[in-house]
Amino acid sequence: MFGIPDPYIWIAYLLAIGFAGLCVLYGLLNWNNGDA
């Protein structure tokens, strides 16, 4: 995938991008939750 043959490498890339996306999603879904 994308010129990288070892699945252990591109799975790591997908996980890294996925976790970053999860952080964005979590922030958006809880944008107004947790007031003082």
Added chain:
Amino acid sequence: MAVDVLTLSIVVAIYLLLIVGIGYYGYKKTKVAEDYMVAGRNTHPVVIALSYGATFISTSAIVGFGGVAANLGMGLIWLTVLNIGVGIFIAFVFFGKKIRETGKRLSAYTFPDLMGKCYNSPFLQYISGIIIILSMPIYTAAILIGGARFIEVTLSIPYETALLGFALIVGAYVVFGGLIAVMHTDALQGAIMLIGMTALLLLTYIHLGGVVAANTALTNMAHLVPEGLAAAGHTGWTSMPTFGSPIWMTLITTMVLGVGIGVLAQPQLIVRFMTAKDDKSLHRATLIGGPFILMMTGVAFTVGALTNVYFYQQSGQIAVTAAGGNIDSIIPLFITQSMPDVFVIIFMLTLLCAAMSTLSSLYHTMGTALACDVWGRGRECALSLTANKRGIMIMMVISILVAFLLPGSIIARATVIFMGLCASAFLPAFVNGITSKSPCVIGAKASLLAGAFVWFIWTVFVHAAESSVLGLSQFIFGVPSILSQPWSACNPLVIALPVSLIVMVLFQIRHNRRMA
């Protein structure tokens, strides 16, 4: 250098003026101890996210670990997975909210203060402060040396002048502006780092003909792996090392697990959560934190590996050979040789920001540990602005002396040591302290001491990277490491942290049964 020193000096001068201005803003906003120690517990989410990220990422993460990726390949991207998954998502979503809530409820001002108040134990506050005071100056010296070496080369000034200037400029805004100045300068520095690293990724792939072309070219270089590295498990720059080989053990246990988990127990990062006004601030900060770290370590490790393609196309050499065997020189050499002048300036500023943002937080954490948790513990001066300013000045002087006294090679190793010791000693007791309804104080003491003890024994007698340098194993047992492969390549944290965790869990279970 591709860029003339005068242009770079003007850019750095403008940047420093901005930093001084923000430092003055922090000074004017700081009225009481809560402002100085935890930024008034009212920090904007964007500032929290960028400050956490910029403190997290030092020059060594970009240049040092980027060089490691150039040497060992893209397998290091697993560290980015942990950096974001553990260092941001788990840290903010699960720990951050607990730390903020507990810190506010117990009126805790520092990491050792929070540790002591969670367990109602002055001993735990004191011992946590002592560990910070003893180990953090070595990590701080590593940041100082890295920053000074880089300033020496880019601005063509003597190393000693660079080190003192760097140390004192950062020290000035930390001492006078407290954590408000630290976090707001961090935010500016983080924004500059984000611009620099984004441009680095785009320009590298454009230069090498696109994503697939560049990655394929790197894949096709597998036959160029040096014999020594291939024998130790290196299989190419776009594949993982052979499972269980010395390189695999180093990559996974020291780089990925050691740094990836170690970040959860960093006192200078934990205090960031205590500056949030409410959980909403932490939710919003998470949104920025994840992508920020992806663009820092993800880019550094990817570009690091791809430098092999550039150097091979230019000179027929792999990156580490082109850099004369010094992996710390690979990223700066790649930037100055391959990038346009304007980007060289942006990247130099990025590295300066990375060094300054980490250094400022270490100063603040060490100084407040000395004034609030050790020297002033239980006395009125613990929360005195003057005492904490003096504490920061004292720890700054100690760090500068350590930087001048110790050779750079030992200091680089000390950075990994600091991360491992913090996680092994603090993590289980700290997590238990903020999550348990009735935390067991004897268990926390036993866990902290067991983690530190096992970590020390494994470092001195087993882990060859340290034990062979320290020489105590050779002196007593006649061998550099008392265990053979793969154990001698296994990082101390991988052994000490489970021991520390098991001790904490067993004591807490016994404590809960007695309370029931």
